[in-house]
Amino acid sequence: MLDLFDADSGEIVIRPAKKLLGRAAGVFLAPADHFETRPVDALDITFEGIAGDYHAGNTRRSGGREPWYPRGTEMRNERHLSIVAPDELAGIAARMGIEEVKPEWIGANLLIDGVPQLSMLPAGTMLFFKNGVTLKVDGQNVPCRVAGRSVAVNAGMNDHEAGSLLFPKVARRLRGLVAWVEKPGRIEAGEDVSVRIPEQWIYPT
Template identity: 80%
Template structure:
């Protein structure tokens, strides 16, 4: 029997998936005890993330981004890697009246060039690296005061507290995305990446 209340496919806008070509412009690792990163030639990835990195692990502890859990609750680690784009970092720097904002200052693991509006990549986007690694985007990386203070200190801003407060305001939807390892291996600086954006729609029921 025909369901008179069934939704027709043409009642919702669906945008098709697409592929983008990109390149690894930089690779970075954080020591186990601090979120700031340092440049390296490549990243060794397992299902736990980057070996020895500050954000490595199958699980992590919840924080301010997960108000639905008591702080410190063990949960799956969907934030194994932080990915940023050079053009978006340049916008942030301009808004903060700085010459530059380096990926290392905000704990980035990958600098990816060639993807317009990288921070707007939807959850589920897959990054296929030429060397065989696959990463899956979980969502946007929300800018925080900790990263803001790191920028202020490294850029030698006169007022570190003002810098820590300014960054979350000017970097919203420009701070890149977080991702987790779907297929491990090694990522090399300069490596080609195929970015596959999934089919998209707006849920409005």
């Protein structure tokens, strides 16, 4: 079937699909009662997310990220895992004037190294882990004040409130991604991951 759009017409931009290779430099689990995570050797992944993790479940309650629903509305859970990159965390730390931002402080489950501009991977990107797990990116993880306060406290900032306000400003488009489970299994620290970016297009205005 012929394409309906001329990619060179100036009305629409189409970028071809591509593949990248990264590595799970760290894996982290959140206790069932708190969003902050701790490093572990491996994650057991089910169709509900990470077994025993704070964000596990087929559904979740809406919050500030979903203003179109009353807060607390039950909805599908597309936020099974939070994924961050070491270079982007370093960039956030520099902007906040602190030494580091650890993945655990902001509730990250995966630290993926080797993928440039991880937070800019588009929705629909698929992550194929060497041991068999497949994750699908839902979108960017919008930074919030709760994570900001955790950073401020753990980094030893003098003004925790100022830190909680600063984080959402400087971490936008650097705070990583959220993804849901397409194929369960086990993810181990150090495991290779194939990143498959789908064909992308910009919807014409």
